[in-house]
Amino acid sequence: MGKIVKVLKVISSLALFVGIWELIVLTGRYEPSLLPSPVKVLEGMGELVKDGTLITHFKVSLSRFITGYTVAAVTGISLGLVLGYNKKVWEFVEPVVQLLRPVSPIAWFPFIVLWFGIGDVPAIIIIFIAGFFPTLLSTVSGVRKVDPAYLNVANNFGIRQPHLLFKIILPAAFPMIANGLHIALGTAWVFLVAGEMVGAQSGLGYLIIDSRNSLRSDLVLAGIIFIGISGLVLDRLIKLLEGYIERQWGVSEGRRN
Amino acid sequence: MYISIEKVSKAFTLKDKSTLTVLDKVDLYIKEGEFICLLGPSGCGKSTLLNLIAGFDTPSTGTIKINGNTVTQPSIDRIVIFQNYGLLPWRNVIKNVELGLEAKKLKRKERRRIAEEYIKLVGLSDYKKHHPPQLSGGMQQRVALARALAVEPKILLMDEPFGALDAMTRMHMQDEIERIWQEKKKTIIFVTHDIEEAVFLADRIVIMTPSPGRVKTIIEVPLPRKRDRTSLDFLKIKDKVFTEFNLK
Numbered sequence: 001m002g003k004i005v006k007v008l009k010v011i012s013s014l015a016l017f018v019g020i021w022e023l024i025v026l027t028g029r030y031e032p033s034l035l036p037s038p039v040k041v042l043e044g045m046g047e048l049v050k051d052g053t054l055i056t057h058f059k060v061s062l063s064r065f066i067t068g069y070t071v072a073a074v075t076g077i078s079l080g081l082v083l084g085y086n087k088k089v090w091e092f093v094e095p096v097v098q099l100l101r102p103v104s105p106i107a108w109f110p111f112i113v114l115w116f117g118i119g120d121v122p123a124i125i126i127i128f129i130a131g132f133f134p135t136l137l138s139t140v141s142g143v144r145k146v147d148p149a150y151l152n153v154a155n156n157f158g159i160r161q162p163h164l165l166f167k168i169i170l171p172a173a174f175p176m177i178a179n180g181l182h183i184a185l186g187t188a189w190v191f192l193v194a195g196e197m198v199g200a201q202s203g204l205g206y207l208i209i210d211s212r213n214s215l216r217s218d219l220v221l222a223g224i225i226f227i228g229i230s231g232l233v234l235d236r237l238i239k240l241l242e243g244y245i246e247r248q249w250g251v252s253e254g255r256r257n
Numbered sequence: 258m259y260i261s262i263e264k265v266s267k268a269f270t271l272k273d274k275s276t277l278t279v280l281d282k283v284d285l286y287i288k289e290g291e292f293i294c295l296l297g298p299s300g301c302g303k304s305t306l307l308n309l310i311a312g313f314d315t316p317s318t319g320t321i322k323i324n325g326n327t328v329t330q331p332s333i334d335r336i337v338i339f340q341n342y343g344l345l346p347w348r349n350v351i352k353n354v355e356l357g358l359e360a361k362k363l364k365r366k367e368r369r370r371i372a373e374e375y376i377k378l379v380g381l382s383d384y385k386k387h388h389p390p391q392l393s394g395g396m397q398q399r400v401a402l403a404r405a406l407a408v409e410p411k412i413l414l415m416d417e418p419f420g421a422l423d424a425m426t427r428m429h430m431q432d433e434i435e436r437i438w439q440e441k442k443k444t445i446i447f448v449t450h451d452i453e454e455a456v457f458l459a460d461r462i463v464i465m466t467p468s469p470g471r472v473k474t475i476i477e478v479p480l481p482r483k484r485d486r487t488s489l490d491f492l493k494i495k496d497k498v499f500t501e502f503n504l505k
């Protein structure tokens with residue numbers, strides 16, 4: 001019952017949005033090239049799906065995304081574990097991290113192109129930069145917030161490095177790391193498109209730029225909608241993973257008494 | 258003597274550089290297999306003393322010796338059981354009990370067998386696959402107990418282990434720890450601020466007073482086991498302890 005209501009809410013919210021959009025178009029005050037009608041955009045979406053353009057670009061984007069995000073996750077978590085555990089080193093590194101973190105990955109673009117040329121690599125590096133900082137920072141703070149009681153227990157039972165890291169610290173910090181990975185995913189997806197708009201000849205971002213260049217605003221909007229949907233799906237997938245972790249970690253379980 | 262605590266003092270340096278003396282020349286000698294309760298109001302240094310015996314911290318002056326060897330670091334021979342259980346929530350019951358066994362060089366199968374044996378000992382065989390947050394406080398403390406016993410320590414150091422439990426569960430757990438103590442012949446140092454708990458469990462009750470923490474008196478409890486909490490002899494000893502704390 002509750003599920004049906006939820007679905008109805010989502011549908012009516014979207015319908016209302018599309019309805020207002022259509023009404024604005026019907027007033028005829030805006031040129032179709034400036035504001036294409038929902039029907040036009042739907043047709044555009046159909047076109048992109050049918051001729052395989054969408055799937056081609058989507059595959060390219062996704063593989064860049066997976067590469068950049070995975071590298072960001074692995075390096076962010078590994079470095080985060082080391083830096084979180086070594087307070088002195090972290091105090092030394094933190095100012096630099098805090099300085100670099102607020103810089104938009106796009107700002108690095110001139111250097112990225114100079115160093116790596118064009119093609120897949122710039123987009124991957126932009127995704128990497130976007131995903132790296134949230135992962136690193138949440139891992140560091142996750143490690144530093146590990147309950148000292150766990151460390152005492154480990155110490156008492158004679159658990160030494162590297163087991164201490166893998167059996168105690170990593171799992172204890174994991175809920176926070178997973179949260180960082182979630183944030184990183186959203187940020188990285190946003191910057192994937194931005195990266196592909198400035199430096200690529202393929203991918204969803206490129207699809208939008210290409211459509212603009214051929215004055216197909218319906219396809220631009222179609223591309224935007226696809227990007228939104230895939231971002232949403234990715235977000236839901238990582239939420240499922242998070243939920244699984246929370247259950248496994250016993251965070252959200254009901255207590256018995 | 259099995260455990261010798263000789264003139265042990267402990268002072269902490271506070272943030273404002275002043276020192277706080279928490280333990281002052283504590284002398285205590287414990288026989289092997291003895292059940293000792295450290296009893297005193299909160300803040301009198303019971304946990305501090307227990308941590309020193311565990312080896313989590315070192316005395317400012319004085320020494321703690323076990324079997325003639327000075328304690329300098331924690332050891333798997335002395336396992337501490339905390340009030341908040343210290344279980345790892347991401348591991349299920351059996352994996353929690355296996356934790357200490359993993360540091361010993363045992364085969365997987367052997368670990369499993371030992372863990373199951375101790376889970377059975379504490380009566381949790383039906384909950385092997387549960388995660389700690391799914392269990393009640395009493396059950397969690399049983400898991401912690403099984404995990405401690407599984408590595409076959411000679412000494413159990415228990416810091417208000419039943420402090421978070423309701424009165425009924427608490428009494429069940431007292432019965433349980435007494436049964437296990439008799440079966441496994443451990444030396445137990447048990448911190449509590451509950452007078453009845455101390456009289457029920459202890460061979461000797463070490464009464465501590467605060468600021469700075471000192472041993473005030475040691476009361477022998479020569480009652481046979483299992484003790485009857487309502488018997489006259491029991492109440493007499495309880496009375497004696499009350500008198501020590503000027504609660505009468």
Ligand SMILES: Nc1ncnc2c1ncn2[C@@H]1O[C@H](COP(=O)(O)OP(=O)(O)O)[C@@H](O)[C@H]1O
Nearest residue numbers: 269271277279298299300301302303304305306
């Ligand atoms: N690491 C520490 N630094 C400073 N003061 C401490 C520290 N540990 C304990 N104390 C102080 O020592 C006193 C005794 O603490 P504790 O041993 O925990 O008492 P109890 O377990 O009997 O309640 C308290 O006043 C506490 O604030």
Ligand SMILES: [Mg+2]
Nearest residue numbers: 303304305416
């Ligand atoms: Mg205490």
